[in-house]
Amino acid sequence: MNARKNIYIVLSGTGTAFSGLIKWFTKAELNHASIAFDSGLQEVYSFGRKKVHNPFVAGLIRENFEHPFYSTADCAIYEMNVSQEEYDTMYNHVLGMMVNQGRYKYHLLGLIGVLLNVRFDREDAYFCSHFVASVCEEAACRPVAKPSCFVTPEDFAESLCANKIYSGKLAYYMHLTHGNTYISPPKIPAAAASLNTRRLLLAEERAEGIV
Numbered sequence: 001m002n003a004r005k006n007i008y009i010v011l012s013g014t015g016t017a018f019s020g021l022i023k024w025f026t027k028a029e030l031n032h033a034s035i036a037f038d039s040g041l042q043e044v045y046s047f048g049r050k051k052v053h054n055p056f057v058a059g060l061i062r063e064n065f066e067h068p069f070y071s072t073a074d075c076a077i078y079e080m081n082v083s084q085e086e087y088d089t090m091y092n093h094v095l096g097m098m099v100n101q102g103r104y105k106y107h108l109l110g111l112i113g114v115l116l117n118v119r120f121d122r123e124d125a126y127f128c129s130h131f132v133a134s135v136c137e138e139a140a141c142r143p144v145a146k147p148s149c150f151v152t153p154e155d156f157a158e159s160l161c162a163n164k165i166y167s168g169k170l171a172y173y174m175h176l177t178h179g180n181t182y183i184s185p186p187k188i189p190a191a192a193a194s195l196n197t198r199r200l201l202l203a204e205e206r207a208e209g210i211v
Contacts, residue, residue: 005087008036009132009143009160010044011153012075012170030076033129033153034063035136037091040177041065041077045094047106047131058106060097060131066174075170078160086139093138114150121149129153 011030034046044063051057052069082090097104107125114127126134133148144155166173 003084004081005084006039007080007082007087007090008039008041008165009078009080009156010034010036010041010075011078011157012070012073014070014073028152028154028157030074030157031153033132033156035090035094035132037087037094039079041174045098045131045135046128047104047126048128060101060104060126062098065170066178071171073170074168075166075173076157076164077166077173078156078163079165080136080141080143080160080163082139082141086141089139090135090141094135110149114152117150119147119149129156132156 010033012032012034013030014032032046032048034044036042036044044065046061046063047059048061048063049058050061052067103124105122105125107120107122107127107130109120110122110125110130111127113120129151130148133142133144133151136143137148144151144159146155
């Protein structure tokens, strides 16, 4: 009997200005797509911001859903059952891309092309749902019946609706699967929130050796 494994398509919405802009065009609540190779979402990959507070530096990333940036994010998680061979093909393809992570860019023009229904090809460039769909294509696994360059997060939600395993706060799902502390963030004045954001960003940059 052939072994089977699961991969996970994660749709999320962080409430950022950039996410809000995409929502204005798409009318969908969850506008970011990622692919995960375990149910605990420890190995999650997508195309997005390389620094959580800077949407203008983006590309291929491994996402850390336990980062405070995702503390208020909403999500929907869909499970896809695939063969061991399909799983290995997709996983090895992503790892191969990660070896050359710096060469891959965020395809903003391609995202605009989806809205206009016009194809804009650019080598080594993807937007989030384009990337996830293209990884599935590597294993001849197409959850959405359209070219990967036109696939949106909402397309995954519609085609995989029967495979949804969770919908709600992303931080709570991480709490359920890992037992980490889940605290609903308190409401704080906007000025204090802005100050805390700047402090968090400064601490992150120091940790990365930028400051």
